[in-house]
Amino acid sequence: DAGITQSPRHKVTETGTPVTLRCHQTENHRYMYWYRQDPGHGLRLIHYSYGVKDTDKGEVSDGYSVSRSKTEDFLLTLESATSSQTSVYFCATKAGGNTDTQYFGPGTRLTVL
Amino acid sequence: DAKTTQPTSMDCAEGRAANLPCNHSTISGNEYVYWYRQIHSQGPQYIIHGLKNNETNEMASLIITEDRKSSTLILPHATLRDTAVYYCIVRVAGGSARQLTFGSGTQLTVLP
Numbered sequence: 001d002a003g004i005t006q007s008p009r010h011k012v013t014e015t016g017t018p019v020t021l022r023c024h025q026t027e028n029h030r031y032m033y034w035y036r037q038d039p040g041h042g043l044r045l046i047h048y049s050y051g052v053k054d055t056d057k058g059e060v061s062d063g064y065s066v067s068r069s070k071t072e073d074f075l076l077t078l079e080s081a082t083s084s085q086t087s088v089y090f091c092a093t094k095a096g097g098n099t100d101t102q103y104f105g106p107g108t109r110l111t112v113l
Numbered sequence: 114d115a116k117t118t119q120p121t122s123m124d125c126a127e128g129r130a131a132n133l134p135c136n137h138s139t140i141s142g143n144e145y146v147y148w149y150r151q152i153h154s155q156g157p158q159y160i161i162h163g164l165k166n167n168e169t170n171e172m173a174s175l176i177i178t179e180d181r182k183s184s185t186l187i188l189p190h191a192t193l194r195d196t197a198v199y200y201c202i203v204r205v206a207g208g209s210a211r212q213l214t215f216g217s218g219t220q221l222t223v224l225p
Contacts, residue, residue: 100211104156106155
């Protein structure tokens with residue numbers, strides 16, 4: 001939905017290594033989100049963006065940073081990956097205006113050893 | 114956002130209608146009912162939403178009671194691929210960047 005792709009789809013890395021996940025959308029949606037999903041916790045918001053270069057923190061932002069230099073791309077960076085960041089990461093988008101529907105990407109499964 | 118209550122799990126025979134209930138007794142006048150689902154290992158998928166009128170799209174129908182305190186998502190001819198966790202979410206529609214909050218949802222299993 002909403003032409004959302006995420007890359008990579010799977011990644012295994014080691015503790016202390018920097019990691020960047022990419023979300024790309026083709027629908028020109030204004031808002032973009034990064035969530036993580038872990039057993040027993042459901043979806044939790046990491047960071048979100050409400051426009052190019054406009055980002056803000058979500059409920060679990062520690063250890064993560066984001067950037068949005070173009071409407072279509074939203075990058076999530078783990079500066080120094082830890083085992084607690086092993087998770088499935090989902091990107092989502094939402095159009096502006098009077099709509100609240102979010103469209104999700106296929107997810108990235110990240111394992112930090 | 115108003116609290117919602119859904120059954121933990123339901124089964125449905127393939128080809129039959131799946132009726133998934135949701136209670137939202139504290140819903141306020143400007144809150145919409147949204148349904149999403151998550152098939153195992155995939156991202157959540159938007160299904161349908163409505164305010165007070167019944168809604169239908171290519172995936173499902175949404176029936177909202179007149180007092181708006183409950184709703185039912187109907188998958189008219191369930192297939193094995195409809196096996197998923199279904200989430201009912203109540204929230205005000207708008208242009209803000211608020212996150213979606215998923216509850217526990219209903220695990221629907223479509224049986225052959």
